[in-house]
């Protein structure tokens with residue numbers, strides 16, 4: 002299959018997540034689709050352009066649908082927001098390596114999300130919930146700007162009820178009149194509440210770079226090693242298949258070698274996250 006030619010998919014339904022994020026459930030018009038948690042697709046809007054978007058649903062549902070949780074920031078995402086159920090979009094991919102699914106089996110997992118990054122972590126959370134016996138203790142730490150900016154609120158009870166695990170939520174601030182009974186502060190302020198020890202554990206992080214920067218610093222000071230910390234990186238993408246160089250971090254192509262990297266693999270690259 003030519004990796005530059007988008008496949009047609011139909012928007013089945015659209016959910017509001019936050020004031021500027023919607024989840025689009027789409028179904029392919031032609032053959033089956035499969036992917037790994039943490040992979041992304043290039044969503045194309047005819048005459049406007051393409052955007053890299055992580056798949057936020059679980060691979061086991063891919064024969065029925067995939068979900069894409071999208072923040073409206075500019076031209077492409079703005080035009081995606083105008084779509085209605087029944088609209089057709091183009092999708093290339095899946096691309097990238099995804100989360101290290103072979104390495105996480107049997108480990109305690111600290112899943113750390115910030116803002117829109119939670120979309121890339123959601124397939125991993127589904128995986129752990131559906132195959133609970135394959136993993137050790139699982140803690141989900143999730144932060145957003147305000148309570149209204151938290152995605153997937155309708156699933157938080159399910160995440161919080163994970164056996165031998167927990168969901169810890171935090172927001173940067175609470176607007177007047179909004180009820181909030183959880184933590185206030187950046188996501189790293191939750192690190193003091195985790196029961197997960199560095200031994201036999203892995204950390205999986207997706208969020209704004211500034212958040213990942215401070216998360217890595219905090220985790221290293223807690224005793225986690227650089228090869229226990231996995232980060233999903235965002236770069237502007239064009240081809241998605243390692244040809245154009247748009248997404249490079251030093252010697253690495255985020256689209257092909259990533260978007261998920263062990264921190265130990267990024268340490269020697271010239272990037273501001275370090």
Ligand SMILES: Cc1cc2nc3c(=O)[nH]c(=O)nc-3n(C[C@H](O)[C@H](O)[C@H](O)COP(=O)(O)OP(=O)(O)OC[C@H]3O[C@@H](n4cnc5c(N)ncnc54)[C@H](O)[C@@H]3O)c2cc1C
Nearest residue numbers: 052053054055070071072074075076077078235236237260
């Ligand atoms: C691997 C990967 C996975 C992603 N997953 C998601 C996802 O699940 N949901 C989602 O909403 N977005 C995701 N993004 C970001 C998304 O690709 C961009 O927000 C989108 O392409 C912006 O396109 P636009 O035409 O709407 O905005 P533009 O008009 O191109 O840009 C609007 C603003 O956003 C900034 N911007 C654009 N692209 C990026 C980027 N890649 N990184 C940082 N800033 C950017 C621009 O500098 C500008 O300030 C992902 C990006 C990557 C690389």
Ligand code: FES
Nearest residue numbers: 239241245246256
């Ligand atoms: S997007 Fe073209 S090389 Fe990565």
